[in-house]
Amino acid sequence: MQFEWLVQGGYKGFYARNTSRLDPKIVNDIHKRGGTILGTSRGGHDTSKIVSSIEDRSINQVYIIGGDGTQKGADCIYEELRRHGMKVAVAGIPKTIDNDIDVIDKSFGFDTAVEEAQRAINAAHTEAESIENGIGLVKLMGRYSGYIAHYATLASRDVDCCLIPEVPFYLEGEGGLYDFVHHRLRENGHMVIVVAEGAGQELMAESLDLLNGSIDASGNRLLHDIGLWLCQKLKDHFADRKEILNIKYIDPTYMIRAIPSNAADNVYCTLLAHSAVHGAMAGYSGFTVGPVNGRHAYIPIHRVTEKQRCVNTSDRMWARLLSSTNQPGFLQYEKVMEAKRKKEASKFLKISDANDKRDSNNSTGQNGTSGVH
Ligand SMILES: Nc1ncnc2c1ncn2[C@@H]1O[C@H](COP(=O)(O)OP(=O)(O)OP(=O)(O)O)[C@@H](O)[C@H]1O
Numbered sequence: 001m002q003f004e005w006l007v008q009g010g011y012k013g014f015y016a017r018n019t020s021r022l023d024p025k026i027v028n029d030i031h032k033r034g035g036t037i038l039g040t041s042r043g044g045h046d047t048s049k050i051v052s053s054i055e056d057r058s059i060n061q062v063y064i065i066g067g068d069g070t071q072k073g074a075d076c077i078y079e080e081l082r083r084h085g086m087k088v089a090v091a092g093i094p095k096t097i098d099n100d101i102d103v104i105d106k107s108f109g110f111d112t113a114v115e116e117a118q119r120a121i122n123a124a125h126t127e128a129e130s131i132e133n134g135i136g137l138v139k140l141m142g143r144y145s146g147y148i149a150h151y152a153t154l155a156s157r158d159v160d161c162c163l164i165p166e167v168p169f170y171l172e173g174e175g176g177l178y179d180f181v182h183h184r185l186r187e188n189g190h191m192v193i194v195v196a197e198g199a200g201q202e203l204m205a206e207s208l209d210l211l212n213g214s215i216d217a218s219g220n221r222l223l224h225d226i227g228l229w230l231c232q233k234l235k236d237h238f239a240d241r242k243e244i245l246n247i248k249y250i251d252p253t254y255m256i257r258a259i260p261s262n263a264a265d266n267v268y269c270t271l272l273a274h275s276a277v278h279g280a281m282a283g284y285s286g287f288t289v290g291p292v293n294g295r296h297a298y299i300p301i302h303r304v305t306e307k308q309r310c311v312n313t314s315d316r317m318w319a320r321l322l323s324s325t326n327q328p329g330f331l332q333y334e335k336v337m338e339a340k341r342k343k344e345a346s347k348f349l350k351i352s353d354a355n356d357k358r359d360s361n362n363s364t365g366q367n368g369t370s371g372v373h
């Protein structure tokens with residue numbers, strides 16, 4: 001191999017002439033550092049400019065590291081190179097703390113994020129049990145998939161309720177979050193709630209009458225802050241009932257992403273790198289590397305990017321969480337809302353019946369006929 005380039009600043013680094021030569025000294029200790037020496041960005045994927053840059057530099061192997069969006073970008077590059085008849089190996093390496101990349105067992109960075117989240121949850125638990133009616137509320141990353149919150153909850157065992165984007169929850173009424181909080185505080189005097197940043201977005205939008213959220217440069221939904229909103233809703237609810245509540249809110253979102261990868265992820269990263277280079281050297285292209293049922297494989301990128309992986313709330317791992325937290329299933333949301341609508345309708349009917357009766361009584365009195373009252 002002649003030499004390798006480092007393309008910096010994400011996809012636009014290909015054509016923003018933002019590249020540097022890869023020298024082994026530069027990567028010597030990157031496994032001990034957080035973040036990325038390449039630099040990253042959102043948006044900026046101009047396929048034709050990227051392919052022209054690959055051609056200009058006579059690059060014949062491209063290793064692309066990132067989440068599901070990055071892998072989609074890699075597939076666009078692979079397909080464009082094929083259309084140009086260019087023999088370039090394109091290898092995707094899955095990296096995101098969200099673990100939302102389909103087909104592979106898990107993504108690089110996920111284990112580290114779950115491990116780091118323990119520190120925040122432990123702090124929340126310590127704070128909550130140190131004060132009357134204490135709630136430790138922790139917001140974790142996971143814009144569409146709640147895997148970090150799910151596995152951090154299972155690992156911690158100190159979490160009373162885990163809220164993820166895949167399970168729409170509601171606050172009021174039977175089976176709602178308020179009921180559960182009162183029950184748990186009466187039972188234990190304190191509790192910990194873990195909420196993924198992508199949870200409850202519809203509920204918030206409905207309650208704050210927010211327009212549909214805007215998107216970032218890559219087209220990802222920009223989220224409303226569910227952590228602060230939930231804190232305020234709980235505070236208002238308890239204040240209305242003149243009951244004591246002490247919420248300790250912890251938002252470690254970037255902390256769990258910025259730390260150096262742990263030992264398990266370091267080993268995993270090495271396997272991904274070896275697998276990607278072996279695949280490219282063997283002449284494969286258009287593949288994402290990763291373990292499938294424990295065995296490292298080359299998966300066509302378009303298969304990996306067909307859909308984003310979300311928590312399967314009907315599988316055993318979610319059931320294990322529910323049995324560990326004993327939280328509400330929040331599954332009757334539609335039924336509860338239907339019951340609420342019916343209750344309001346019957347209340348309205350009662351009021352209108354009463355009005356009709358009163359009016360008819362009044363009219364009977366006025367016509368002089370007596371009635372038994
Ligand atoms: N469908 C697509 N086609 C081409 N490029 C894409 C596509 N989706 C995303 N990209 C590009 O891939 C890059 C990374 O995408 P994105 O910002 O969504 O992050 P990601 O790879 O999904 O990582 P994470 O989930 O960790 O944020 C961006 O430059 C974005 O423009």
Ligand SMILES: O=P(O)(O)OC[C@H]1O[C@](O)(CO)[C@@H](O)[C@@H]1O
Pocket residue numbers: 042067096097098141142143197216257
């Ligand atoms: O750095 P940004 O653009 O705020 O990205 C935050 C998003 O990136 C992720 O951490 C995935 O890498 C998501 O969990 C989170 O919503």
